[in-house]
Amino acid sequence: MPRPQTLQFGALLYGSGGHIAGWRYPGARPDGQLDFDFYAEVAQTLERGGFNTIFIADVVSIWGHQLDSLHRTARSDFFEPLTLLSALSAVTSRIGLVATATTSYNEPYTIARKFASLDHISSGRAGWNVVTSVVPLEAANFGRVEHYGHTERYERAAEFVDIVTGLWDSYTDDAVIRDKESGIYFRQDGRQKLDHRGTHFRVDGPLNVSRPPQGHPVIFQAGASETGRAFAAKYGEVLFTAPTSIAAAVTYREQLDEALREIGRDPGDVRVWPILSPIIADTDDEAAQISATLGSLIHDDVLRRLVQDNLGDDDLSEADLDAPLPEALTSTNRSQSRRDGILAVARAENLTLRQLAVRFASSNSAVGSATTVADHIQRWFDSGAIDGFNVSFPYLPDQADRFVNEVLPILAERGIFEPATASTLRESLGLPRPAGRVFQS
């Protein structure tokens, strides 16, 4: 299908806000993390504004392992995404519901069922952000000393996704006839067992729920390393990216389209949404002031860990925040593409740890009046490299309100945004509904 002519928006919702000190900002909700009514209120605002989807990130542990910084952040208390989005489905009617779930520490049968269930509950609004687990502590919650190595992680992920999509095809769309008269609930020739035997999994199937309304819930992905990009090209329908410039976004899209064509996929069937953290105020100056205030609310211990967590496992606990980056930093099993990019920039600009940390905390931001932020969005969209944005609000509810009430109307006025109105997520994204696969018997 052709790529859409207007912008799409997802909202990365995180209770009190995405900025690491957002919960402390005046007017934010410090206790927003576990306040369902607050989530519902923000979700309804986004739905009213015409956002395509809500998106919930996740790790299967507390989000950081150093207590000195952790206890000063809202990173140890969050809803489990599938239960949260199921609850939100009951208080919304159109907006998409995208949950992160890891392929490293789940079982495919369980994940296939839960997303199919969410898709039925929400009448076709479910999406799955497929991730592999790399955060320290996650492995130890699942009986492993270390998480899987880079290659094995992605091999397991590929097998996992193949099984899940296969299980969603257990029934054909017209198999479940529910004929009360004859007493036949489903046609046997419309149901198939997967009988998967692979390296990591054995799963027989069939799934114990009829085919999801969308055929398959929409697959979101964010792989950035070489292996990750190949994975994303093969499976992803909406790709989350974090390009450092418009030029980088253009290069990414060109390479992606080439990779898609190589494996026989239509580039029109894949959306690319970079991350965007807007700080919107009445004037550019006021917005800059908000940004500075947010930076100043980050405790020194948190700043230190921010650098550490973004780079890998390097110990910076004794490092001077106002001196340049230490020379000796060790390689890790974490996301390598990200690490290399960060180090190159920091060294080139001779940044101090504090400067680097504040930059992490406010990365991918667009700071200014509604017009300034709309201009920023339009510049990126005009490049033709992106289809929309994955918007992370630094603190809530104020920034979501402003984005919906001030920025979106400007984009609509300019003709590059139309509020989403379709009832399923797939339709709202202009993505094709997958035909059911027939397995070899």
Added chain:
Amino acid sequence: MTRKLHLNALFHPSGEHLAGWRHPDAPADAATNFAYLRALVEKLEAAKFDALFIADLVGVPDSKPAVLERVAVVNDGFEPTTLLAAVSAFTTNIGLIATASSSYSEPYSLARTFASLDHLSKGRAGWNLVTSLNDSEARNYGLDDHPLHGDRYARAEEFHDVVSGLWDSFGDDAFVRDSASGRYFDPAQLRSLNHRGEHFTVAGPLNIPRSPQGRPVIAQAGASEAGRALASRIGEVIFSGARDIHSAKEYYSDLKRRAVELGRSESDLLVFPGLTPIVAPTLAEAEDQFEALESLLHPVVGLGDLEYWLGGVDLTQFDLDGPLPELPVSNKSISTQQGIYQRARERNLSIRDFAREAGRGDSIIVGTASDIADHIEEWFIEGAADGFNVVFPFLPTTLHSFADLVVPELQRRGLFRTEYEGTTLRENLGLTRPERRAAA
């Protein structure tokens, strides 16, 4: 304090009777029709039910294709935790008990899911801990066969201990969220579990604060020796499969006695036998409804259900008009298999007669509101039940008639509440909120 009766609603939206989905009043797509389910649950909450309880299997059983194609329940339906999370958003008092298998889940994931449901619902979550019975379930999770009976229970017990330990990761008032000082939680109140056991190694801590109920309510249905031992140690809501008042009283007193021996109080666990009511203003109308339902059950489905509970035998190799033969001990539910033999001996039923009754489920009662209330009252007063798992064979009819006819009768008799006691499941069940376990 006077004892108060408790009522859970056990249902699959297609109806628990194997032919329930065929009933003329049932929407054919009930299994995945959330709007329809919503109306049913709102009716239950208006009737002041303690909890909605969802059973579960993690796979389609290996029944004969000719049986499976005629059944809704095991083939089509919502996953319980996602469903109950969605239900939490439009209800305020009713408890939400989801079944989740200890055989094919990871304790960290399960602890999170239920803690999350408890926070979402502001204290209404319950976990029905089961061990999985079917080879077909095992084969969705990498195994050839499901684990043997004894191993299943050992794993279940360790699983429970890990989950409840994870629920205690943070102290109740750990999260101060003080914007001014920048202190979000008190690190002194964080404790990692660092569990290393036979089946699991789990470091913790959980990534969610202690939940409104301290811990979600634990439901359990152990009936065999291993099951009773587990239920009496950890269960708070105990499902009893007893079919008559004598075995119900035996089960009730045995469970309470075992619990007391383990240092618990009798009121720390509530015993819920099943009750499948078909109720109408007159007995004749109720009997008509029952007959109409049974006529919808295809003989092959009834036989298939019997085969399933006997451990997967093919009964067509025997004379269907002859008695039920003695078969090897089931690796599924031992207690259910034994109950079937007992009934077969007592009532001298042929295989064919037995199969006709199979779709009924446990403890079907056909009668007027006063008949049903008499049964409930007798079992409640005589020490056979603290409450009932009310099973609705076909929907919405049996739910509406129970709510409109039986509940008011129970209220008139002073047995059942007219208002919820509280907003958490523990408050409504009269269960105490568990203290956080002391550090080891």
